[in-house]
Amino acid sequence: MKQGAxxxxxxxxxxxAAGPVAWLLTGTLRxxxxxRDATPLLSISPxxxxxxxxxxxxxxxxxxxxxxxKVTARYGVFCAGLVLAWAAWGTGNIDAIxxxxxxxxxxxxxxxxGLILGVPAAAAGWxxxxxxxxxRDEEESATRFRRLGAGASPWALDGAALGVxxxxxxxxxxxxxxxxxxxxxxxxxxxxxxxxxVAITALTIRAxxxxxxxxxxxxxxxxxxxxxxxxxxxxALVMAANGGLLTPTARIxxxxxxxxxxxxxxxxxSLLGSVAEG
Numbered sequence: 001m002k003q004g005a006x007x008x009x010x011x012x013x014x015x016x017a018a019g020p021v022a023w024l025l026t027g028t029l030r031x032x033x034x035x036r037d038a039t040p041l042l043s044i045s046p047x048x049x050x051x052x053x054x055x056x057x058x059x060x061x062x063x064x065x066x067x068x069x070k071v072t073a074r075y076g077v078f079c080a081g082l083v084l085a086w087a088a089w090g091t092g093n094i095d096a097i098x099x100x101x102x103x104x105x106x107x108x109x110x111x112x113x114g115l116i117l118g119v120p121a122a123a124a125g126w127x128x129x130x131x132x133x134x135x136r137d138e139e140e141s142a143t144r145f146r147r148l149g150a151g152a153s154p155w156a157l158d159g160a161a162l163g164v165x166x167x168x169x170x171x172x173x174x175x176x177x178x179x180x181x182x183x184x185x186x187x188x189x190x191x192x193x194x195x196x197x198v199a200i201t202a203l204t205i206r207a208x209x210x211x212x213x214x215x216x217x218x219x220x221x222x223x224x225x226x227x228x229x230x231x232x233x234x235x236a237l238v239m240a241a242n243g244g245l246l247t248p249t250a251r252i253x254x255x256x257x258x259x260x261x262x263x264x265x266x267x268x269x270s271l272l273g274s275v276a277e278g
Contacts, residue, residue, distance in 0.1 A: 007075060010067045014079035018063045019086035025052040026090030026255065033100050037092025039253055041113035042106060053117050053255065056087040060262070061124035073131035074266035077213065080128065081262030084121075085186060088255040093180040095241035102238045107228035107250060114220030114254035121220075121258045125213030129265070132209045154208070161200050161207030165215025166222075168195035169257075173223070173248040180241070185252045189260020190267075192216050197268020209269060216261035223249035223257060 029049050031038035040049035060083035068076025098106060152160075169192035176188035196212045227250025231237055240246050252260075 003071075007071055010070060010075070011079055011082070014063050014067070014082045018059055018083045022056040022059055022083050022087040023090045025056045026087045028052075029090070031092065031097065031100050035092075035096070035100075037096035037100070039091045039097070039110065039113055039255065040117065041109050042097055042101065050113070050116055053087070053113075054120065056084070057117060057121050057124065057258070060084045060087070061121075061128070064124065064128045064262070068128050068131055073129050073209070074270060076128045076131075077125060077262050078266045080124070081190075081259055081264075081266075084255065084259035084262055088186055088253070088259040089182055091253055091255050093182060093185075094246065094251055094253060095180045095238075098238055098241045102234055104228045104231060104233045104237065107224045107231065110224035110250075110254060111221050111228060114222075114224060114257065117254055117258060118217045118220035121261075122214045122217045125217065125262060125265075126208075126210035129210040129213050130208050132269075152206075154206075157205055157207045158211045161196075161205050161211045162215045162218075164199050164203070164205070165192075165196040165212050166218065168192050168199060169216055169219045170249060171195065173219075173252060177248045177251045179244055180246070180251045182256070185256040186259055186263075188248075189216065189219070189252050189257045190264035191260070192219065192257075193261050193264020193266075194268040194271065195264075197265050198271050199268075201269060201272045209265070212265045212269070213261050216265065217258060219249060219252070220254040220257040223252055224254070226250060 029038040029043040032044060040053035043049040060080040063083050064076040064080025067079040172188050172192035172195055176191050177184050193216050196215060200207060200212060227247040230247055231240060
């Protein structure tokens with residue numbers, strides 16, 4: 001009873017106390033037209049925007065680590081994701097952003113933003129999540145994959161987990177991000193983490209759990225970068241964004257990917273165990 005009360009107190013604290021602070025950091029950003037559809041790097045003050053984004057990530061990391069110490073690493077990462085979801089909701093939608101800056105350069109700037117914010121977020125997620133033990137083989141002969149992976153090096157297993165996570169992220173973007181509304185983009189990124197966690201657990205890949213967070217966060221850079229490579233520029237780019245034809249991975253903004261990684265991975269890693277227990 002006491003442990004349950006502690007868990008819910010920490011979750012609600014992250015959601016209702018630290019989260020709004022993160023929103024105040026990003027929600028006050030303004031685009032070139034003065035509207036709220038902006039991101040840290042695509043704002044009228046990019047340097048200050050990046051600083052605010054980094055502070056939001058630092059706040060989330062502090063909350064996540066505190067919860068991980070008190071409860072578990074998965075709870076810690078999830079609570080950090082709740083804080084980051086508020087920060088993501090303070091940013092705009094990609095179609096509105098491209099109407100102001102109708103150039104592929106805007107997508108490249110988002111890719112750079114994903115790199116700037118994604119690296120410290122990945123470091124925080126790796127540090128917190130790897131407080132969890134690696135996913136181990138409980139029955140060596142249960143599946144063919146387990147037998148094949150039994151003698152693999154930790155780095156090879158981490159690489160396999162990273163590959164699975166990237167495939168899950170692309171699949172989630174294509175299936176879930178049907179438009180650029182914030183709810184869909186954050187949930188799409190979250191589903192990337194969920195699918196990755198479920199796949200890693202089902203395949204029993206004995207990887208370090210932090211790899212999954214890092215894998216989804218790679219998309220904070222790769223998602224906009226792919227859009228910048230394949231999309232047209234100018235009016236055609238705006239029409240693609242407005243018409244729902246923008247590359248799905250580019251519909252999800254960097255902070256959306258970051259929040260989704262922290263929210264989805266712990267859910268995905270826990271899901272199969274919960275179903276089995278039920």
